[in-house]
Amino acid sequence: MSDSALEQMQVIFVHLNGMIRTANLYQPAHPQTRKAKQVLFEALTAFLGTHGKLMYRFMGDLLIANDRILPRESLVYRRFLDVCQTERRIGSLAFTNGLEEREVGSVLEAFADGVGGNLTEWTVRNRLTHVTLGPPIEADKQSGEAIARRAYSGAIEAMRDVEATIRRREPLSMEQLSTLGVLTSAMLQQIVADTGLALRLASIKSYDEYTLYHSVNVCVISIGLGVAIGLPENILRELAIAALLHDLGKIAVPLEILRKPGLLDEPEWRIMRRHPVRGADLLSRMPGSNRLPMIVSFEHQMRYDLKGYPFVREDWIQHPFSRIVCLADIFDAMTTRRAYKQAIPTEKVLAYLRDEAGKACDPRFVTVLEQMVRALPAEATAEASA
Numbered sequence: 001m002s003d004s005a006l007e008q009m010q011v012i013f014v015h016l017n018g019m020i021r022t023a024n025l026y027q028p029a030h031p032q033t034r035k036a037k038q039v040l041f042e043a044l045t046a047f048l049g050t051h052g053k054l055m056y057r058f059m060g061d062l063l064i065a066n067d068r069i070l071p072r073e074s075l076v077y078r079r080f081l082d083v084c085q086t087e088r089r090i091g092s093l094a095f096t097n098g099l100e101e102r103e104v105g106s107v108l109e110a111f112a113d114g115v116g117g118n119l120t121e122w123t124v125r126n127r128l129t130h131v132t133l134g135p136p137i138e139a140d141k142q143s144g145e146a147i148a149r150r151a152y153s154g155a156i157e158a159m160r161d162v163e164a165t166i167r168r169r170e171p172l173s174m175e176q177l178s179t180l181g182v183l184t185s186a187m188l189q190q191i192v193a194d195t196g197l198a199l200r201l202a203s204i205k206s207y208d209e210y211t212l213y214h215s216v217n218v219c220v221i222s223i224g225l226g227v228a229i230g231l232p233e234n235i236l237r238e239l240a241i242a243a244l245l246h247d248l249g250k251i252a253v254p255l256e257i258l259r260k261p262g263l264l265d266e267p268e269w270r271i272m273r274r275h276p277v278r279g280a281d282l283l284s285r286m287p288g289s290n291r292l293p294m295i296v297s298f299e300h301q302m303r304y305d306l307k308g309y310p311f312v313r314e315d316w317i318q319h320p321f322s323r324i325v326c327l328a329d330i331f332d333a334m335t336t337r338r339a340y341k342q343a344i345p346t347e348k349v350l351a352y353l354r355d356e357a358g359k360a361c362d363p364r365f366v367t368v369l370e371q372m373v374r375a376l377p378a379e380a381t382a383e384a385s386a
């Protein structure tokens with residue numbers, strides 16, 4: 001789906017909300033309300049003429065339009081989403097091509113006054129053929145996984161946008177950070193309910209867009225580790241954002257170095273070794289006051305024994321999140337195929353990590369990761385190293 005379709009779905013939702021608010025302020029028959037209905041109807045007709053169908057789904061705090069999460073609207077219309085699901089008992093709203101203006105009026109009634117308990121009866125009574133309302137979607141394991149997978153692809157896109165902003169040498173906006181916040185929190189809520197999901201999501205790999213997928217994978221593996229050691233949700237949210245942004249400094253590393261098959265020479269290594277500091281520098285200018293992403297970027301290549309980079313004094317105390325992210329980083333990198341190497345089977349990766357426990361990695365987290373991998377069914381373990 002193109003960006004313009006996404007924008008249209010965002011605008012139509014704003015119109016839908018505008019119509020409901022206008023009807024609340026004025027009367028349903030007031031010219032202002034009629035105008036708002038007309039605006040929504042026209043926007044819908046134009047969209048449906050090209051795309052045929054538009055479906056909004058309300059899933060907890062998330063607004064999903066034709067399978068895409070709308071992070072900004074999820075935040076802005078949080079209260080509305082809650083009222084729809086809990087008071088109106090509406091979980092989805094779909095429009096199809098051929099929509100009539102009177103049907104938009106029925107939608108307004110449904111959102112303003114409810115549908116009286118029975119959606120099917122209400123649909124028949126209002127003779128609706130191009131509008132379908134669905135009940136709230138009960139959270140179960142299957143829908144939880146679907147939400148997490150949508151949030152995963154949303155996070156890939158949001159990170160693509162973050163990278164493009166930094167490449168343009170522009171500062172990150174509060175909105176971009178809120179978007180990352182909505183998507184990581186959607187993933188972490190599902191991982192809290194089902195820890196195995198962390199590694200199942202991290203088995204999504206991309207050969208062509210390694211860095212983007214790697215960032216999101218490190219994020220979900222870190223969340224999984226955080227959940228397994230019992231971190232509370234507000235702390236997990238901070239860990240998730242820090243993990244997602246840990247490698248931002250790699251934007252300054254030329255692609256030929258990042259993708260070089262084989263070993264880097266000394267000048268190339270010098271450039272590579274700068275990425276934690278470069279990332280920390282970028283993140284220090286981030287809006288808001290959270291310093292954790294900056295700390296994690298600075299420390300994630302430091303190793304548990306502090307023999308990595310950047311060089312620090314031996315009494316340096318590494319933040320536990322940096323150790324979690326370091327482990328997630330190694331695990332994802334080793335289980336992914338690159339231009340110069342095959343993915344390494346999970347068992348071999350675990351053996352390597354056990355060997356590095358107390359050296360590159362914090363031994364406590366290595367044990368936790370091993371338990372997470374062991375808890376996965378065999379086929380998922382095979383997939384994780386595919």
Ligand SMILES: [Fe+2]
Nearest residue numbers: 246247300301
């Ligand atoms: Fe890194």
